[in-house]
Amino acid sequence: MVEISSIPTAASLTVRQADAWRPDLVSGEVPHGEVFAAGNEGAGAGLALALALDRMAARSSDGPSADAQEDRMWLWVQDREALRRSGRPYLPGLPRALRHRLVHVSARSAEDALFALEEGLRCRDFAFVVGEVTGNPRALDFTASRRLSLAAERHGVPLWLVRLDAKADLSSARMRWRAQSCASPQPRWNPQAPGVPSWQAELFRARRHPPGTWVLRDDGRLVAERAGGIAAIAPSRFSSHHAQPVEARG
Amino acid sequence: MPSRSKPAGNAAPPRRILAIWLRQLALDRWRLVEGLAAGEGVDAQPLALIAETAHGPRLAAVNDAGLNGGAQPGAMLADARTLCPQLAVAPSDPAGDLAFLESLAAWAMRWGPWSALDPPDGLLVDVTGVAHLFGGEAALLADARAAFARRRLSVRLALAPTAGAAWALAHHGPDGAILHPDDDPAARLSGLPVAALRLDDDVLTVLRRLGLKRLGDLGGVARDALSRRFRNRRSAAANPLLRMDQLLGRVPEPLLPVTVIHAPLVQRRLLEPIRHRDLLDRVVADLAQDMARQLEGEALGARRLELGLWKVDGEVLVRRLELAAPSRDAEHLAGLYGRKLEGLDAGFGIELVRMRAPWCEPLALSQQDFEAAAEAHGTSLAACIDRLLVRLGEEAVRRPVPRASHLPERAQRWQGPLERETSSQAAFDFYFRPLKMLDRPEQIAVIYETPDGLPKRFRWRGQVHEIARAEGPERIAPEWWRERGTARLRDYYRIEDGQGRRYWIYRSGVIGDGRGGTPAWFLQGICA
Numbered sequence: 001m002v003e004i005s006s007i008p009t010a011a012s013l014t015v016r017q018a019d020a021w022r023p024d025l026v027s028g029e030v031p032h033g034e035v036f037a038a039g040n041e042g043a044g045a046g047l048a049l050a051l052a053l054d055r056m057a058a059r060s061s062d063g064p065s066a067d068a069q070e071d072r073m074w075l076w077v078q079d080r081e082a083l084r085r086s087g088r089p090y091l092p093g094l095p096r097a098l099r100h101r102l103v104h105v106s107a108r109s110a111e112d113a114l115f116a117l118e119e120g121l122r123c124r125d126f127a128f129v130v131g132e133v134t135g136n137p138r139a140l141d142f143t144a145s146r147r148l149s150l151a152a153e154r155h156g157v158p159l160w161l162v163r164l165d166a167k168a169d170l171s172s173a174r175m176r177w178r179a180q181s182c183a184s185p186q187p188r189w190n191p192q193a194p195g196v197p198s199w200q201a202e203l204f205r206a207r208r209h210p211p212g213t214w215v216l217r218d219d220g221r222l223v224a225e226r227a228g229g230i231a232a233i234a235p236s237r238f239s240s241h242h243a244q245p246v247e248a249r250g
Numbered sequence: 251m252p253s254r255s256k257p258a259g260n261a262a263p264p265r266r267i268l269a270i271w272l273r274q275l276a277l278d279r280w281r282l283v284e285g286l287a288a289g290e291g292v293d294a295q296p297l298a299l300i301a302e303t304a305h306g307p308r309l310a311a312v313n314d315a316g317l318n319g320g321a322q323p324g325a326m327l328a329d330a331r332t333l334c335p336q337l338a339v340a341p342s343d344p345a346g347d348l349a350f351l352e353s354l355a356a357w358a359m360r361w362g363p364w365s366a367l368d369p370p371d372g373l374l375v376d377v378t379g380v381a382h383l384f385g386g387e388a389a390l391l392a393d394a395r396a397a398f399a400r401r402r403l404s405v406r407l408a409l410a411p412t413a414g415a416a417w418a419l420a421h422h423g424p425d426g427a428i429l430h431p432d433d434d435p436a437a438r439l440s441g442l443p444v445a446a447l448r449l450d451d452d453v454l455t456v457l458r459r460l461g462l463k464r465l466g467d468l469g470g471v472a473r474d475a476l477s478r479r480f481r482n483r484r485s486a487a488a489n490p491l492l493r494m495d496q497l498l499g500r501v502p503e504p505l506l507p508v509t510v511i512h513a514p515l516v517q518r519r520l521l522e523p524i525r526h527r528d529l530l531d532r533v534v535a536d537l538a539q540d541m542a543r544q545l546e547g548e549a550l551g552a553r554r555l556e557l558g559l560w561k562v563d564g565e566v567l568v569r570r571l572e573l574a575a576p577s578r579d580a581e582h583l584a585g586l587y588g589r590k591l592e593g594l595d596a597g598f599g600i601e602l603v604r605m606r607a608p609w610c611e612p613l614a615l616s617q618q619d620f621e622a623a624a625e626a627h628g629t630s631l632a633a634c635i636d637r638l639l640v641r642l643g644e645e646a647v648r649r650p651v652p653r654a655s656h657l658p659e660r661a662q663r664w665q666g667p668l669e670r671e672t673s674s675q676a677a678f679d680f681y682f683r684p685l686k687m688l689d690r691p692e693q694i695a696v697i698y699e700t701p702d703g704l705p706k707r708f709r710w711r712g713q714v715h716e717i718a719r720a721e722g723p724e725r726i727a728p729e730w731w732r733e734r735g736t737a738r739l740r741d742y743y744r745i746e747d748g749q750g751r752r753y754w755i756y757r758s759g760v761i762g763d764g765r766g767g768t769p770a771w772f773l774q775g776i777c778a
Contacts, residue, residue, distance in 0.1 A: 040711060041751040042685050046778025049685075073631065073667075087686035087776050091650040091662040092677045094685065103649050103667045105638060112642055119637050124628030155628045181750040183718070193721035194746035197778040218778065 021175075021209040023222040024058045029208070031055065032149045032159045034173040039085035039134060039164040043179040043199050047216065048160035050197075052128045053095060054222040055158060072127040074098060075120040077105040079113040081134035082164050101127070110137035114144055121151040121159055128158040135166050142170040149173065168204070176205040182215060264431035266387070268361060268375040269416030270394070271406045272354075275371040276311040276347055278403045280340060287402070289314065296334050299342035300327055310342040344370070354403075355508040361394055364507040366413075372420070374413050374505060391426050413505060414497030415439060418446035418465075435498050440466030447493040453483070457490060468494055513608045514548065516540040523562045523599025530591065530600065535584040537605040542580040551576025551613030557587060559594070560602035567594065576611040635667050652677065656726055658742075658774065659687065681724065682744055684754040684775025691772035694755065698771075701761040705743060708755065710773050715747035723757075738765050744777070752777035 019025075033051060037044030052074075076089055083106055091099060103126075107113035113133055120129040129152075133140060149172045152159045161173065168176065179202075184195035202213045214224040272278065276299050286293050296316035300307040307327040319334035330337055348369060355373050358365045361384070362377040377390060384390040391407050398405045408419030410429035419427040422442045429438055439446070442465050444457050460479075462468055468476070468490060476491050483489040486496065486503075495501040516537050524530055534557070545552060553576055559567040569590045577583065629637075638647045648664040652674045655661050661677070677683075698705040704720045722743030730737075738759030746752045754775030759765055 040713070040776075042776040042778045043751075046685055049778070083689070087688040089650065090658075090684055090687040090775065091652060092658075092681075093683035093687075093775070093777075100671070103635070103647065104664075105642065106646050106648075107642060108646070112646075115641060116638055116647075119629075119634050122629055123631060123634035125631035125634070157628075181752060183750045184746060184752070190721060192719055194719050194744050194752050194777075197752065198750065200750075 019209060020212060021203055021206065021214075023054050023216075023224050024061075029174060030153050030156050030158055031175060032145075032152045032161070032173050033175040033177065034161050034163055034171060035177045035179050036163045036166060036168055037179045039082070041181050042086065042197075043181045044162035044164060045086070045089075045130070045132065046197050046218070047177065047179045047199050047201060048130050048162050049095060049098070050216065050218045050222050052130065052158065052160055053097065056097075056127065057221060071101070072125055073101045073103050074127045075103050075105065075116070075123075075129045076132075077107060077113050077116045077120065077129070078132045079107050079110050079134060079137075082132040082162075085134060085164060086132070109139075110134075111139045114139055114148075117148060117159065117161070118151050121148065121157045122155055123157070124155060126157050128160070131159065131161045132164060133161065133166075134164045136163075136169050142172065145170075146172040173205075174207045175203060175209075178202045178204055185217065263379040265376070265411055266378045266381065266431075267410060267413045267416045268377045268390070268394070269368070269408045269410070269413070269420040270358065270373040270375065270398075271417075271420040272351075272371045272373075273404050273406055274311065274313075275351065275403070276342055276344075277313055279343070279347060279350055282402060288404075292338065295338060296321060296336055297338045297340065298323075298327070298330065300339045301342045301344070307339070310344075347371070352508065358394075359509070360397075361390060364509065364511075366505040366507055368417065372417065374416065376505075377409070387428050388426075391428070395426070411435070412497060412499045413503050414448070414493065415499075417448060418442055418497060422446040436465075436469060439497065440464060440469065444468070444490065447490055447497065448487060449490060449493060450487050453480075453488050453490065465494070465497075511608075513606050514541060514544045514550070514552075514610065515604065515606045516544060517602065517604035519602050520600065523601045525596045525599045527591070527594075530594075530596070530603075531584075531588065533603050534587050534591070534605075535580070537603060538580040538584040538587070541583065541605050541607065542578045545578040545607065545610065545613075546615070548610075549612060549614055550607075550610040551578050552583065552607040552609070553611050554607065554609035555583065555587075556606045556608060557590070558602075558604045558606070559600050560604075561596065562598040562601050565597065569594075572609075576613040578613060632668065655729065657729060658683070658726070659691075660729075682721075682754075684752075685778040686776045688774055688776070691756075691774040694771050694773045696755070696757075696771040698757070702741065702757075705745060705755065705757075705771070708771065708773075715749075715751070715753075717745045718748050720745045726756075736765050738763065738769070 033048070035044045035048050037047070078088070089102060089104055094102065105116045107116055110133055113131060117129060117131045120126050148159055148161070179199045182198050182200040184198045187193050187195045197218045199216050200213070201216050202211070203209065204211050212226070214226055217223045217225070280299060281288060281293060284292070293313055294315060296319040297313045298309045298316050298321055299311040301310040305326070309321060309323050309325050309327060309330055312321045312323050316334060316337060319337065321330040321334045321337055327339065351367060351369065351371070351373070355365045355367050358373050358375050362375040362380055365373055365375040368374050381387040381390050384393050387409055391409060394407055395405065406420050406425050408416045408423060408427045408429070410416035410419055411431050415429055415435050418439055419429060422445065429435060444462060444465060445454055446465065449457070462471065473491070480489045480491060486492045492501065496503045518533055518537060520533070524533070541552070552573060554570065554572045557569045559569075561567065569587070571586055571590055573586070635647065644666070647667055649667045650662045651665055651671050653661055653663040654674060692710065694708045694710045696705045696708040702723070704722070705717050707714065707716050709715070720743050723741035726740045726742060728737035728739060740756040740758055741760070742754060742756045744752070744754055753773055754777060755771060755773045757769045757771050759769040761769060
């Protein structure tokens with residue numbers, strides 16, 4: 001016998017679904033995120049790592065399995081073109097918490113990269129998996145992305161897939177971001193110097209959140225500002241991505 | 251076990267035997283028991299180990315001081331005392347020496363897969379195809395010499411293609427001699443005395459009377475004459491011709507390994523000889539099950555199997571097969587034999603079937619539904635890495651570890667993902683470093699305030715970036731102890747362009763440093 005009052009009303013469900021995304025948001029959903037970024041800047045990988053760290057921090061602050069995850073390795077898969085365009089991970093520049101736990105895979109082709117991603121997702125000893133794939137290779141179709149989503153959900157390993165110089169094709173990713181670097185805040189002691197990493201990020205499709213645009217900063221932890229004048233700060237370069245999608249090789 | 255001479259055309263490596271002669275085994279052992287170093291304490295005075303014989307005590311071994319005093323091994327004690335009145339004696343212990351030699355033979359297997367005794371005071375170790383593990387044959391000999399020196403045993407070593415040649419070189423050749431497979435053994439060994447042939451004393455006397463003193467002299471005599479002279483000498487130790495052939499590798503020389511290799515063996519005696527294939531298949535399936543049970547008990551898996559079939563008419567058929575990975579799956583083994591037994595001629599029937607596994611490898615008990623478990627709970631890190639390595643290769647799956655270097659591209663090193671990380675000094679946090687680094691720094695065209703001011707604008711990959719903010723320089727000098735003198739210093743700048751993209755660039759050299767022309771600029775790092 002089900003109490004009538006225990007059944008959530010449709011209105012409450014829609015309200016919960018419409019919760020805006022914010023950092024530190026703990027959700028039971030294992031994310032399969034995609035970050036679209038240009039290959040000649042570090043915004044994609046930077047944002048992916050920041051999101052991964054943000055999720056780990058959020059879960060360790062109130063999750064029951066707080067300390068269990070802390071010393072697991074993580075996997076970073078790059079295909080050859082991504083390696084050529086945006087470089088290789090550099091140990092002294094990685095976030096301190098992740099520095100000594102990286103396993104890096106340099107795949108020859110997108111097929112190999114997808115294989116490595118799926119193997120990584122099926123491994124219970126990885127904290128999360130980051131992938132970098134250039135363009136829109138034929139191997140990365142909706143079926144492949146669905147496979148990745150299912151593997152991530154089944155084994156509880158989050159995946160952030162950075163898509164360099166790609167157009168947003170069909171995908172089953174739960175959250176899809178477009179990221180570009182934007183002007184950093186001025187450091188206190190040397191206003192002439194670049195500040196902490198900042199990105200203008202647009203969440204253009206998400207399962208549980210309405211779309212939105214933020215300025216995200218990695219200020220020790222992920223900070224989001226929903227600045228009203230974002231369009232004024234940087235006239236979006238996203239449109240140019242759409243205009244000139246770069247075809248993947250191989 | 252006879253010599254493993256392979257048929258011609260087989261690419262098996264040439265056989266290599268290491269001969270170890272413990273020159274003073276009895277004395278070394280006596281010193282170890284007494285806790286003395288060589289030439290120390292009692293050992294500084296003339297001393298002999300004596301054995302009791304029917305005619306009174308006889309010297310078995312004499313130390314260096316005793317040899318200088320005139321005592322010879324083999325002499326009667328009374329005779330030796332007249333030459334060297336202060337000769338001290340201790341009882342010898344041949345049985346203990348032999349037991350010690352046996353334990354040494356097992357210990358000497360560190361240099362090769364099997365070793366044999368060469369009583370009374372020698373060892374033979376088969377080192378075929380293992381020298382590279384020690385860094386070459388000379389390094390292997392040096393390692394053996396050091397190991398014996400640590401145990402305070404004086405040895406002479408030699409390495410040769412046959413046991414006879416190795417023995418001859420160890421006893422009568424230069425110490426640490428190596429006879430290479432493509433050397434001519436007859437020429438290399440012709441200068442050694444005939445005693446190098448391991449012959450009995452009376453045969454040596456005969457040879458000496460015949461005027462044959464060196465191995466080269468034997469080659470000068472017609473073979474017929476020698477074989478006629480020694481025609482009634484059957485044993486190898488009494489027949490110089492046989493010994494010579496063994497030394498040159500023309501006749502195989504059996505050597506008994508000191509440890510027995512146990513090969514699991516199962517067999518079925520058949521009440522009535524079988525002639526039909528389906529019955530034989532059932533017998534083989536039963537044998538495979540017995541074999542699987544026996545292997546499971548020893549936690550082994552078979553890599554090679556031999557099936558012997560004894561026929562009623564006295565013939566033996568042998569069928570061998572090898573497996574790619576150790577296995578003890580009875581159905582698998584029996585199924586593999588299904589193909590091997592096709593076209594078998596049973597004749598009047600087979601009365602005995604025996605299965606042997608001469609080559610086994612450790613195979614731990616494993617979970618049956620491994621794949622299903624992996625599907626439900628995820629794979630372990632090692633299994634995941636294995637799969638990645640198999641498909642993508644060693645070079646593709648790696649992990650960065652720090653390396654002590656100032657140069658940014660040398661400050662990290664890549665190694666296997668599960669290798670242990672060596673300890674290193676932590677990097678300084680106040681140095682900024684980019685998130686990613688290009689494999690090769692890309693040259694860029696930069697407008698900057700000469701000679702060493704901040705950059706204003708640069709062109710990279712066909713795109714012009716206006717530099718909005720910059721910080722620098724961080725000057726990194728070349729590593730003069732490693733690089734050539736013309737290497738230029740680098741001034742690194744952190745920059746942010748007008749659209750917020752952050753990079754790490756450097757100018758290679760400064761104007762007028764005398765190490766090249768106008769400094770070039772490079773983009774090396776891409777920041778988050």
